[in-house]
Amino acid sequence: MPDLTPAPDAGASPAPVVDMTGISISFPGVKALDGVDFRMFPGEVHSLMGENGAGKSTLIKALTGVYSVDSGVIRLAGKQVTFSGPAQAQAAGISTVYQEVNLLGNLTVAENVMLGREPRRLGGIDWRAMRRRSAEILQGLHLDIDPGSLLNSHSLAIQQLVAIARAIDVQAKVLILDEPTSSLDGEEVAELFRVIRSLKDRGVAILFVSHFLDQVYEISDRLTVLRNGQLVGEYLTHELLRIDLVQAMIGKELSALEDLGSRIHSAEKEATSAARPATFLAAKAISRKGAIAPVDLTIGAGEVVGLAGLLGSGRTELARLIGGVDHTDSGQLKVNGVPIRLRTPRQAIKHQIAYSSENRRAEGIVDELSVRDNIVLALQADRGWFRPIPRKRQDELAASYIEALNIKTPNADALVRNLSGGNQQKVLLARWLAIAPRLLILDEPTRGIDVGAKAEIQKLVYSLAENGMSVLFISAELEEVLRLANRIVVLRDRRKVADLPNDGLSVDDLLAVIAEGSVDPELESGVAS
């Protein structure tokens, strides 16, 4: 049995509002949860921690009635409950805000907040009451937006807060926030945390899931760690050292990560002392209206260039231009000195440029195809349908990447949608590696995946560059960019503000540039003329 720390004195309300004991859930071939205990107290933020595949999502879905439990008891405010669906759970006061915003972009903010429980009058919807009520709720969250505006016209962060507004309107006793911060920038996270704290003061029990340790430590009172479907333990946040938390999550020594850090550090020194590598790709004043102002960018062979900047700074937009996903309005791209035009991703692939989207689900994996099919897809598309890759070769490719990238899957025939996020990301990486690109553009390859997989992907990027592949690396985590990149290009407000060699840069240096770095005057004048 897992070692539970003794129940701490929870102050005003000692009785847990949620008490799950001995929860087990099995899927064909997998025991997703194995006798897990979990409890939540009113007015507390409780972080659920664990690697991908640890069982976090399954536990949440058990609590919200999406999955029925094979064994175990769920008590809500002392009473045993069995939900047969999320609607019942919500009616009982358990509200959930998922990682992907589940709202309707083509409706107004007010309609989204009140969706499904619109105030009624005379058999129709009382639009005026709806406006008023939603305005009140938004006010309660200090969200200064017009309830009548279309949801789509707001940033992802605002949409996230609207989703929370929608969730707490249901008089929630329990609010579940599944990766609410993964696409927010620093200021927006602060805004979200302010909202969370005010909900906490109202006595709401909040379940918080995030891969950002800083945020977990900042906001949560209590932690529960899961690993491989089993409970590792429940801890009070202020009593648990970070290093102990990470070890509890991945269940192994952290030497792998530290080792990587030192290896790269020494390699960086070599790199900076060596001559600059030959240029593989050169972009001259490429731009796209509404996406990014003219930017110059060069990437050397075997060089890792990091793109840093806040969300919406133009990181992804620039990467999509180079990957051929969106086409440029102006400017010129050269590969090995030869001018090229990219109008489709296919053309980029022909030039051995691969773009791995930040939006893994929508633009990356093909979830109903097998691991093998996903891995060979880009290679097969490049060959054309009439030149199939022999089945034996496909099996070899799949097997070698499953091993090389340590993809956790029952076999190559498993559907990708049954894999955890980190493993899906690795399958996507394998697809791109299979076409042997000269330039690999990785847009947030480690977002929303666990510590172990993150370290593996970082190591992979390092060894790919060592073997001469150029990498354009985008991440919201500056530490990660600093650890991997030889050179860092900083963007702000859809303009390039700096191009810095990564020798001795610290996170604070980088933050200063992101916040205050000046726009490259040369480019500015270029735009003006």
Added chain:
Amino acid sequence: MKNAVGRAVAHRLFWPLVMLVVLLAINVVAVPGFLSITVNNEGHLFGSVIDILRNGAPTLMIAVGMTLVIATRGIDLSVGSLCAIAGAMACSIILGSPTPNAVGTVTVAVLVALALALVLGLWNGFLVSVLGIQPIIATLILMTAGRGIAMLITEGQILTVQSDPFKFLGSGFIVGIPVATIVAAVILALVALLTRRTALGLLIESVGINPEASRQAGVRARGLLFTVYALSAVLAAIAGLILTSNQTAADANNTGLFIELDAILAVVIGGTSLNGGRYSLTGTLVGALVIQTLVTTVYTVGIPPIATMVFKAAVVTAVCLLQSPTTAAALARWRTRSASRAASPRPGEAVVSR
């Protein structure tokens, strides 16, 4: 053993196959000699089962093309009209020829009809892939206009042809087996080989499941869409020629009427989702057989013609219900419950299912 039963029930072709067997059983009860196949004095196979295989052939051919179209998230409503156009084209050429009984004439007529269908299929592909019109609307255009085109070709007449080589297509036999059945089987086999031995099937499924991810992986959806709509049209034309040959007349208004619905139904019964993605040609075969057996059952059981459509609807509803994930989940719950009830008092006894 328990697991084998469980796996069989979970297989997506389980319920369609059960339905097929049940329909056949009903026929055997109604007509004891239903399954018997005899050889008549001309050496042709003869019997109700052979009738099902022959009369179901056109629906099967169209359903094979429809399967691929549906796998790309599309749909092709124009196949019925294409049947009429192909029949009208072939008949008008044969009638206009001084030698309607020559094999050469019929060959030319068939090839011209198929070529015309190919052009029209490419038109559908153009509307869907280049202009980006929703498939249901894009093919609705030809569905509506197609009967008009057929009418223009036949100049508003029902063209009756007396041509032995042409008649052979719909009612001939090769080594005792109906020509239509052979053609359908060959088409099924060729399309299966074409899509599964090349990467066509993989790329079609990929585009159907996630178009944007496929685009970023370098898949050219445009070429695939042209291919599937053109193939669908050509297969519809072959089916139309067989139907026309069977009736020895081209009827612009009635040849292939509503056959698009039967074909879509066959695809859906076969377990291919209308949302696109994974498809099963074997499933489509079973689906087409279920539909044709159903039609036969109506006659053997003696259901009054006015109730035929309602009966058909009831059977289709049953199949769809059995296949739906919701029903499957409910059945699974029911099985676990009854299994645990059976297991708890006497743990030693065999449990019916997993």
